[in-house]
Amino acid sequence: MSEDFDHPDIVLEPHGPMLVRGASTIRDAEGTLHSVDRPVVALCRCDKSSRLPWCDGTHKVIPRRRTS
Amino acid sequence: MPKPRGPLSEWVVARLADSGAHPVGAAPLAHVTDDEAIALWSLHELSYRGFEDASDDAERDPEVLVVRHGLERALEQRLRARWDHAGTDVPEPAGVPDALEALVAADDGPSLADHVRRRADTDQVLEMLRQRSVYQLKEADPTTWVVPRLPTRAKAALMELQFDEYGGGNPNRLHAHLFAKGLESVGLRSEYGAYVDDALPETLELNNALSMFGMQRRLRGAAMGHLAAFEMTSSIPARKIAQGLGRLGLEGAMVGYYDEHVEADAVHEQLAARDICGTLAEDEPDQVGEILFGAFTCLDLESRVATALFDAWGVER
Numbered sequence: 127m128s129e130d131f132d133h134p135d136i137v138l139e140p141h142g143p144m145l146v147r148g149a150s151t152i153r154d155a156e157g158t159l160h161s162v163d164r165p166v167v168a169l170c171r172c173d174k175s176s177r178l179p180w181c182d183g184t185h186k187v188i189p190r191r192r193t194s
Numbered sequence: 195m196p197k198p199r200g201p202l203s204e205w206v207v208a209r210l211a212d213s214g215a216h217p218v219g220a221a222p223l224a225h226v227t228d229d230e231a232i233a234l235w236s237l238h239e240l241s242y243r244g245f246e247d248a249s250d251d252a253e254r255d256p257e258v259l260v261v262r263h264g265l266e267r268a269l270e271q272r273l274r275a276r277w278d279h280a281g282t283d284v285p286e287p288a289g290v291p292d293a294l295e296a297l298v299a300a301d302d303g304p305s306l307a308d309h310v311r312r313r314a315d316t317d318q319v320l321e322m323l324r325q326r327s328v329y330q331l332k333e334a335d336p337t338t339w340v341v342p343r344l345p346t347r348a349k350a351a352l353m354e355l356q357f358d359e360y361g362g363g364n365p366n367r368l369h370a371h372l373f374a375k376g377l378e379s380v381g382l383r384s385e386y387g388a389y390v391d392d393a394l395p396e397t398l399e400l401n402n403a404l405s406m407f408g409m410q411r412r413l414r415g416a417a418m419g420h421l422a423a424f425e426m427t428s429s430i431p432a433r434k435i436a437q438g439l440g441r442l443g444l445e446g447a448m449v450g451y452y453d454e455h456v457e458a459d460a461v462h463e464q465l466a467a468r469d470i471c472g473t474l475a476e477d478e479p480d481q482v483g484e485i486l487f488g489a490f491t492c493l494d495l496e497s498r499v500a501t502a503l504f505d506a507w508g509v510e511r
């Protein structure tokens with residue numbers, strides 16, 4: 127039997143962003159609405175991105191505090 | 195077709211030409227690696243867009259395939275020798291995403307992006323873009339060859355990533371097209387293969403490795419490892435390059451191209467490391483070493499290109 131696979135819409139990456147699949151709009155912490163035009167987006171969880179609400183990879187160069 | 199750089203590439207170009215007047219006799223040996231590199235690049239190109247002045251039959255011409263095979267074997271041996279020399283530990287399948295992260299974190303190759311951000315002059319930035327254009331004008335294409343060779347999970351994840359590379363179906367957002375627009379915005383030529391004659395041997399070697407990994411099923415693990423390392427080292431450098439372009443007043447479409455990669459590659463690196471390489475390693479444990487080999491090769495070849503450019507510019511690294 128071929129198995130079914132997990133394919134969550136939202137994934138919390140260890141020490142990294144939140145991946146969101148299939149979103150069309152995202153409201154950021156300031157209340158601004160951003161439209162999404164890619165199949166998967168990475169939302170910043172470390173708050174240090176220069177392009178919030180999107181992850182820009184900065185989480186990799188800051189010391190780790192999260193234990194997820 | 196590109197300008198030959200020695201007897202071997204001269205033979206190849208004559209052999210591929212549409213004239214039917216094929217050179218007689220076996221391909222001569224290359225005198226320099228530059229000659230070998232441009233010869234293999236030309237042979238690989240037959241499987242992409244081809245050349246106006248090459249015969250369409252050349253791709254499968256048995257004599258041409260023999261030369262291509264020999265050049266690929268030599269390239270692969272060279273790449274594997276560097277990997278063996280690095281002596282990296284190969285993890286259990288479940289440890290592949292972390293091992294990729296560690297490999298990338300330990301990479302101390304010279305950074306073109308740092309240089310572009312802070313100090314590069316316009317000529318240097320344009321030179322870097324010309325070198326990059328050899329790949330970026332067919333961005334993502336070498337990786338697409340791998341799709342049918344992957345198990346289910348890795349295949350779906352690779353398509354999710356590639357779909358984004360190809361603009362989600364919108365030709366205006368296709369990454370290679372964004373790069374072409376970017377080249378025009380900084381006054382460079384954007385037609386496919388425009389700067390191949392300016393490509394350094396290191397640039398050609400990088401492109402040849404990527405094509406070889408993509409085109410041989412046996413090397414699928416290396417292709418996916420290469421993809422992961424590439425994506426994992428893209429978003430932060432892309433931001434730096436965008437800043438450097440802004441500093442030099444090169445605003446416009448090229449900045450847009452790099453901006454797009456900051457966000458896109460922050461997603462892609464997660465997909466590549468976990469959903470593609472992680473699941474491939476679980477499903478085909480014999481690919482673990484290959485994945486790491488591919489990732490190492492990506493970092494190593496990028497660092498060789500950077501070193502060659504810094505040397506050419508007389509910049510201390």
Ligand code: FES
Binds near residue numbers: 144170180182184186
């Ligand atoms: S989570 Fe990636 S920059 Fe914040």
